[in-house]
Amino acid sequence: MKMNSAFNDKCYELLRQIPEGMVTTYREMARAMGTRAWRAVGTAMAKNTDLVATPCHRVIRSGGAVGQYALGTQKKVELLLGEGVEISNGKVCDLEKYVYRFGT
DNA sequence: GCTGTGACTTCGA
DNA sequence: CTCGAAGCCACAG
Numbered sequence: 001m002k003m004n005s006a007f008n009d010k011c012y013e014l015l016r017q018i019p020e021g022m023v024t025t026y027r028e029m030a031r032a033m034g035t036r037a038w039r040a041v042g043t044a045m046a047k048n049t050d051l052v053a054t055p056c057h058r059v060i061r062s063g064g065a066v067g068q069y070a071l072g073t074q075k076k077v078e079l080l081l082g083e084g085v086e087i088s089n090g091k092v093c094d095l096e097k098y099v100y101r102f103g104t
Numbered sequence: 105g106c107t108g109t110g111a112c113t114t115c116g117a
Numbered sequence: 118c119t120c121g122a123a124g125c126c127a128c129a130g
Binding site: 025026027030036038039040041042043044045046048056059061062063067068069070073076 | 109110111112113114
Binding site for chain 3: 005007008030035036037038039040041043044047
């Protein structure tokens with residue numbers, strides 16, 4: 001078990017709220033959290049060791065790009081494709097259609 | 105306790 | 118449209 005800070009833990013919690021076939025953006029997560037630390041979110045994900053417990057591969061950028069991934073961006077794309085998310089050239093075709101908004 | 109870094113975002117040229 | 122710089126917050130050293 002690793003030490004999960006409150007901020008970090010919140011990020012993971014939101015991640016788990018994302019259903020299959022959907023994704024979320026760092027910005028939306030920060031907004032849902034009530035903060036503007038999308039940078040810190042990425043930093044937390046980067047240090048995330050619970051890849052299985054935390055579907056961080058469902059987290060993408062606000063621009064539609066899948067962003068980075070511990071196992072590799074390409075791997076992340078394939079995982080999303082496997083969930084039903086259409087991705088083109090490493091970018092989500094219909095971001096608004098696949099992005100999961102918290103409390104919308 | 106301060107500085108540096110980072111899986112980012114957004115505006116400007 | 119593509120490239121660049123600045124800004125932001127949290128965590129690690």
